[in-house]
Amino acid sequence: MATQIVMDHTGDSRHFFDQTDPEGLAKAERRFKKLTGQGFIAAIRTADGDLKVVRTLDSTADETLFYPRLVGG
Template identity: 60%
Template sequence: MAVLLVMDHTGDTRQHFDPNDSEQLAWANAHFNELTADGYTAAVRRSSGEAALIRTLDPTADETLFYPRLVGG
């Protein structure tokens, strides 16, 4: 099972999906697009341990992290 990990002001939400199930994968793609359209940044952890920004859902990633835009001022 893969997981979409969404960070926000309340903490985090984990949403699991099976990338081998076409309906769940379609849901994950749609959710990815919604979150990134809302301003979230998406990243995955590579095997080296480094985080990498992504622009499309990587169904082979175990975990995709979404974090909101940082606002300073």
């Protein structure tokens, strides 16, 4: 079971999906495109434990973290 974690001003929300289920994967892909289209940054954890920014859904990743872009002022 994979997880998409969305961070925002209210905290975080988690969306779970089965990577082997075509319907669940399609829903995760739509969520990925919607969030990145709204300006969220998507990142996955590498085998070394570091975060790596991704531009497309990696269906093999156990976790994808979405966080809003920081805006300076």
